[in-house]
Amino acid sequence: MVDIIRARGDYSIAEYIDGEKGTVSRELYVNPDIFEQEMEQIFQRCWLFLGHESQLPNPGDFIVSRMGTEEVIVVRDRNDNKIRAFLNSCRHRGMKVCRYDEGNALVFTCPFHAWTYDTTGSLVGAGFYNHPDAYTDTLPRENWGLSEVAQFKNFYGSLWATWDPKAPSFEDYLGPFAESLRHCLQSSDGDDNGLEFFTPFQRHRLPTNWKVPGFTSVTDLTHTAMTHRSSQAAGLHQDRGQGKEKPTIPFPQEKYAIGDHSLGHGGMCTFYNQAGVPQYTNEWFEPGVDDYFREATERKAQKYVDRVMAPHGWGGGHFAIFPAVMVDSWRLRWYHPHETGMTERWTLSGVDKNAPKEVKDAVRHYSERFNGPIGFFESDDMENWNYVYPASQGARARKLDYFFRNGIGHGKYDDRLPGVIVNGSYTEEAQRARFSRWLAFMEAKSWDDLYPINKSSARRIW
Amino acid sequence: MAEANKYDLSGQGGIQVWTNLPDGVKITLLNGAHGEVIANPHDGGFILVKFDEFPTDPSRVGTQEYVFFNEVRSAQD
Numbered sequence A: 001m002v003d004i005i006r007a008r009g010d011y012s013i014a015e016y017i018d019g020e021k022g023t024v025s026r027e028l029y030v031n032p033d034i035f036e037q038e039m040e041q042i043f044q045r046c047w048l049f050l051g052h053e054s055q056l057p058n059p060g061d062f063i064v065s066r067m068g069t070e071e072v073i074v075v076r077d078r079n080d081n082k083i084r085a086f087l088n089s090c091r092h093r094g095m096k097v098c099r100y101d102e103g104n105a106l107v108f109t110c111p112f113h114a115w116t117y118d119t120t121g122s123l124v125g126a127g128f129y130n131h132p133d134a135y136t137d138t139l140p141r142e143n144w145g146l147s148e149v150a151q152f153k154n155f156y157g158s159l160w161a162t163w164d165p166k167a168p169s170f171e172d173y174l175g176p177f178a179e180s181l182r183h184c185l186q187s188s189d190g191d192d193n194g195l196e197f198f199t200p201f202q203r204h205r206l207p208t209n210w211k212v213p214g215f216t217s218v219t220d221l222t223h224t225a226m227t228h229r230s231s232q233a234a235g236l237h238q239d240r241g242q243g244k245e246k247p248t249i250p251f252p253q254e255k256y257a258i259g260d261h262s263l264g265h266g267g268m269c270t271f272y273n274q275a276g277v278p279q280y281t282n283e284w285f286e287p288g289v290d291d292y293f294r295e296a297t298e299r300k301a302q303k304y305v306d307r308v309m310a311p312h313g314w315g316g317g318h319f320a321i322f323p324a325v326m327v328d329s330w331r332l333r334w335y336h337p338h339e340t341g342m343t344e345r346w347t348l349s350g351v352d353k354n355a356p357k358e359v360k361d362a363v364r365h366y367s368e369r370f371n372g373p374i375g376f377f378e379s380d381d382m383e384n385w386n387y388v389y390p391a392s393q394g395a396r397a398r399k400l401d402y403f404f405r406n407g408i409g410h411g412k413y414d415d416r417l418p419g420v421i422v423n424g425s426y427t428e429e430a431q432r433a434r435f436s437r438w439l440a441f442m443e444a445k446s447w448d449d450l451y452p453i454n455k456s457s458a459r460r461i462w
Numbered sequence B: 001m002a003e004a005n006k007y008d009l010s011g012q013g014g015i016q017v018w019t020n021l022p023d024g025v026k027i028t029l030l031n032g033a034h035g036e037v038i039a040n041p042h043d044g045g046f047i048l049v050k051f052d053e054f055p056t057d058p059s060r061v062g063t064q065e066y067v068f069f070n071e072v073r074s075a076q077d
Helices: A032-041 A170-184 A211-216 A221-227 A229-233 A289-303 A357-370 A378-388 A429-443 B013-019
Strands: A003-005 A010-012 A023-025 A048-052 A061-067 A070-076 A083-087 A102-104 A107-109 A116-118 A123-125 A151-155 A158-162 A195-197 A202-206 A253-259 A266-272 A319-321 A325-327 A331-339 A342-352 A401-403 A421-423 B026-029 B034-039 B046-053 B064-068 B072-076
Touching: A032 A331, A032 A429, A048 A061, A048 A070, A048 A195, A048 A331, A048 A342, A083 A151, A083 A158, A107 B046, A123 B064, A151 A170, A170 A319, A170 A325, A202 A378, A211 A342, A211 A378, A211 A429, A221 A229, A221 A378, A253 A429, A266 A429, A289 A357, A319 A429, A342 A357, A421 A429, B013 B072
Parallel strands: none
Antiparallel strands: A003 A010, A023 A401, A048 A158, A061 A070, A061 A102, A070 A083, A107 A116, A116 A123, A151 A158, A195 A342, A202 A342, A253 A266, A253 A421, A266 A319, A319 A325, A325 A331, A331 A342, B026 B034, B026 B072, B034 B046, B046 B064
């Protein structure tokens, strides 16, 4: 339990969330002490998304990703081909060892004193190491390699890591959402790990707290009618440009907003109520692309003839993995906190790795039109996110609460996703679930206090 | 007049020569060890060398190690 002494006096962290009223104090978004605590309590413990293996196809390939406010080098070893992740900070004096976003390296040489690390993170050299007037016997190199993440997981091509050796396995961390994530990483014809992701990928900074997009937009259907009104009026919301056809063969499904209050995951969810896949409907204006996806859908239908698709988001919708990763079937978006009021958003847009060039080009062009700072859709969202923070941090504003009551008390458990509450698709159930988990992490001394290791500590605060 | 060594590591130009040293070039260290360049990250720091002679420690013959530029006497084809 941490006492935050700011603005409203001596309050414990739990008192910033009112489960009865369904409100959240704005202090959670604007208080730098809370931000620092989040970096320790959440980002040092959770499984965090690093990227996708398709960004590192060759031995020696690397990307520089982020975990919280810190950079990590994610590298495929030259010898054993394994992918590893290390803190991008020289063990000597802390300098950034790698100052490139991506590349291929034999070694990583710190530009300060030439401490040099190979692709397993081992310290293989230091400038003047062998000089008789320098280190002599004071540098046991085997103890001074790069700081490696405690656990690493390649989950159907997606790369995840945690600094906490006591964190549960990645599958336990995902809980019932493991199959959903697996499904979203399949190709259009249903092959596991069937995607590759366009590089360089989109990244941009937002002058806002990481929870503004990371929690609020986990599912937020009520914003679409106003925020995206202009793009809808222009017909741009018809996705690929041709306008969506209606399927002639209905597929039984149900759509909800869902939230797992014990794990923090949730979002938009479609439950499919029979085996198979929905009928493909034309939606691309580039020639040949609809034919490709129609044929892929038919192949997928064969794979799913006796299999029900895992629940996942629909259309432009998504579910989210705590703390700040949003998963669609064609893109992965995640948020990196920089400061209390600065966040960086990365988007990996994917396509079937075996698709022909014209299909990959069409999907990439669509991703560029839709996503990111020049995308028609997300520039609408950024306009909101950019102003939430400055309008919340003033002396008067920060004494107010945010409203998270939409649908409170009307959800119910659903056996199709054990432990998960389902609620109306326009409710804020998923956002409340994230705050439930947020509070658990902020109060827990270690993973021993957190579900799923300690099921007795699972709690509902709303 | 002696032919100029195209891998002259001396002087200011030596930094660039070291940075661009190709694989296969023979290296002689200040301690008399001799080896061949296996891989060069081309950042001016360390180069991976496989030793075929190591008078002060014969057990290191056949090993591959990273060598820093200031440990090297000369480089030649």
